[in-house]
Amino acid sequence: MDDTAARDTGRRGLLQAAATVPLLGGIGIAPAALAAEMGRSAKPLRAAFSNAGLQATWCAQGKSAAEYWGKLFNVDVTWFDGELNATRQRGAIDNMASQRWDFVAIQAFGIGTLAAPVRKMIDAGIPVIDLDTLIAPLDQLNVHSFLAPDNEFMGASVTEALMQAIRGEGTIIMTQGALGHTGAQGRARGFESVVKRYPKVEVLDTTPGDWDVTKVARIWDTHLTKYPKISAAYFHNDDMALAAYNVMRAKGRTDIKIGGCDAMPPALQAVLDGRMHATVRNPSCRIHGGAIMAGVAAVVAGEKTGEGGIPKHVITDGPVVTKDNAHGMAWMQKQFLI
Amino acid sequence: MSTPVTTVMPDRDPLWSRLRAQLRNLAPFATLIALVALFSSLSPSFATWGNLANILQQVSITAIIAVGLTFVILCAEIDLSVASVANATGILLAFLTVQDASVNIANLPLPGGLSIPLALAGCLMLGAVTAFGVTRIGIPSFIMTLAMLQIGNGIGALLVRGQIAYTVPDLVTTLGSGSIGPVPWIVVVASTVLLTGHLVLTYTRFGRYVYMVGGNREAAEHSGVGVRAIIGAAMLISAACSGLAGMLGVAYFGSAQQNQFDNYLLDAISAVVVGGTSLFGGQGGIGNTIIGLLVLGVLNNGLDHVRMDSFLKILIRGLVLLLALVINVYAQRLRSHARAAG
Structure with missing residues (x-):
């Protein structure tokens, strides 16, 4: 019990560190070390991701971040492109919902348009992580967590x-x-x-x-x-x-x-x-990478939503960028940290 | 020496002529079979009953729009406003329905299901304006429906002003997102519309006139067919189908918002043309449209079941559509040559 508690505390501590500030680079935690400490899955996990559309550079960067963090955590990420089109994304999420996943993460392009297939996945016991934009109001859809900036x-x-x-x-x-x-x-x-x-x-x-x-x-x-x-x-x-x-x-x-x-x-x-x-900064890497961490924690460690687990809504703010911190911001983005 | 020529040719010619005549229909069907076989071999999750229902549900809204568009294209006209009329009708329906307090739209809610006939009347009015412009003023349908595309988008924007409405009448919610047992209602509605379209085109005088107008407009006129009335009616049918699809689409997607249905314009045109209906009018029909819908549906769905680069999927979709269109044009050419030869 004590060991588990200690492991959980350590993992949560690191999660908080990852979600608070662009500290990881600053405090010298290498992503590989973090992955090991976080409880990298022994068997490969299957995750499905979809964001608004890969034509948008923010979304394309998020995909790269999810794949990077996925490799570290032994997660095989399959991508369903929203194509910046609500109806196309709905079709993709319908197809996603017809398959079996360990966890999924979705940024909706059209608010309210994905509720039915997402509900189907939630009912099937798949943790669904909502990215950046509400799929539907949080009281109407029981997503695992909502990672978004303020x-x-x-x-x-x-x-x-x-x-x-x-x-x-x-x-x-x-x-x-x-x-x-x-x-x-x-x-x-x-x-x-x-x-x-x-x-x-x-x-x-x-x-x-x-x-x-x-x-x-x-x-x-x-x-x-x-x-x-x-x-x-x-x-x-x-x-x-x-x-x-x-x-x-x-x-x-x-x-x-x-x-x-x-x-x-x-x-x-x-x-x-x-x-x-x-x-x-709207931290694309933190949001998409955070979804990998939240999904792995839910599947491997059985982390639940709420007290002691992941909050229902995680605010993932980034700082204002001026000439003073632009170089550092560019470096952190290259490492998929923010 | 000449005997083989005279005995062999009559045997080969009819079969080759029949195949050539049917190439327009056979090619899309062969494409469909090839796609199903390919995706079934590549992904175990593709060839399942659940996924078949998924594909049928995904093509249903396009199917309803494509029925109206088939009438228009068979008349050798085009309707570029189908998606925006669908969008405007869906938004109008939501605008006339009581919304949740959180929805920030100054709408005009009506009691019961009164919003349904009013929304249908709205889309018919848009269709009537298009029909008037094309048949009475003489504006080419490409230009007229381009203007109507803007008008439809404008009506939608004006009503919701960038906001999102979620609620539509219960009947529409049931038909758009409910099921009878394992069969989604929207598939039933789409099948009914497809069947009705097929019966009208195949077994009625109006249907025959549609083919005549598209096949040879001058000859149709000389035969006493009211060409302008037929084209006008096709435009109205197209608007009605779009309006129905828009209403059900809002229920299916769970929200009404601006530019929501934009991609249905190209999807519906692709379904009609890929299926083998000629863009030049007079050839094709609902059967072709069904095959076109399934080709597109299987392609879109199947690519999501196969592990591949997301950026590559869009290119592959385009290449398969291009291949289908090349076959379509080639079939048209073969047929023309065959006609010219005798």
Whole structure:
């Protein structure tokens, strides 16, 4: 009993370490050592993963992270691509649900569209880990755990960085993601909560770009024609921010302070060379790698949800990235740590 | 010396001619058999009753849309608005249904199942506008339905404003996501629509007129067929099928949101064409569409049962579709040559 308890405590301790901060690199825990301590499965486990769509760099990075951590933990990861399409992902999850898995992890592209096949897997006793976006409200679907960032925090923290850059005075535009996306809604709430504390800042526009870089380029053509003075711009993801930057550069308006979200490698480079002022990390590797750890713990150690086990909702925040920490962030992403 | 020629050719010609004439139908069927055999040998989880039900359920919504589209394509027209009309109808249905308090949409809930006939009326109105544009104003169907695609998307966006609605009337929920024993209701509905479409095309005067209009429009006109009425009716049937698919789709997926059904446009066109119905009209039918649906369904499903690179799956899907289309065009050419020869 004592031995088991001690092992469990050690494992939980390491889980917490993995889920708190980008500390692993800093405190010198090598992923291989962590895997051994965590209780790597003796027999290969079969896991099915699906995220919104591998066309998105964030999702592709998550796939690489899941496969990397899967190898360390002896988990054979099978991927079902969501193809950034709700109906295609539903078909893929239907196919996933018709097969047998040790655990599965899913990021829904269309909220509410995957509930039926996911419920079928849960009823079959398969631990289902929800990634980044709610498959369905947590009180309606008994997922093993929900690993997601606090989008409101991300929106607020990068907006605060922009406010500091413009010294709390001027004009700002927010280009939102798709309005129905819970992530975009949270980021917008975070943005608004910060902006209202700065009375000398005027919000010029909040038109959604729907994550679509073509649409964003069109919107920003109009913004730059319509508004002679724009101090800062906050985008709900980096891809949109970089697309808008190209329009700004073409019109000679590179004085606008740009904030993004996700902190993917191209955005880190943009922060380093000054095209973007800041971004905030949405930790794809931590979320996807964390799902491997949560799944292995559920299958190998029988970890349950709730007290003493994994929380129903694990918040996986990342930091704001500026020139000061961009290099370190890039290194940690290469190691699939954040 | 000349005897062998005169005796052998009559024996070979009819069989070869028959095969050539049927190549359009045989090729998709052979593709289907090959795919089933391939996936069955590669994955033990593929050839199971459970997975068959899965495939049928997955193609059901496409099937309902594809029935309407078959009528349109047989008339040598095209309807690019099927997915957006389906989306708009599904959203309209949810908009007219009482939603949970957490849903942040200023909707107009109606009592009972009143939202169902209103949503159907809505999609028929969109179909009527398309029919009017194509047959009365003379806008090419490609352009007219492209405009209707935008209108449908616009209606959907306006109603939900980026939010998501979850509830639809109980009847639609049952038909979209319920089952009779092991058989999902949506498969029953899709089968009924397919059967009705087949009966109409094969055994009614209207069905024959559809083939005439698509096969040779001028000849149909000279024969006294109301070409514009037939094309208009095909557009209405297409809108009605799309609307029905949209309503059931919302129940099947559990939510109504913008751009949800976008991929059904290409899926439905692919199903009709891969099955062997000619994009130039006048040839094909519901039987072909069923084979096309199964080819697509088996391909999409089977690739998920086989261990392979996720990025490769999309390419393989495209290559198989390309192969099917090449066979389709080749069959068309052989048939034309055969006709020209005599």
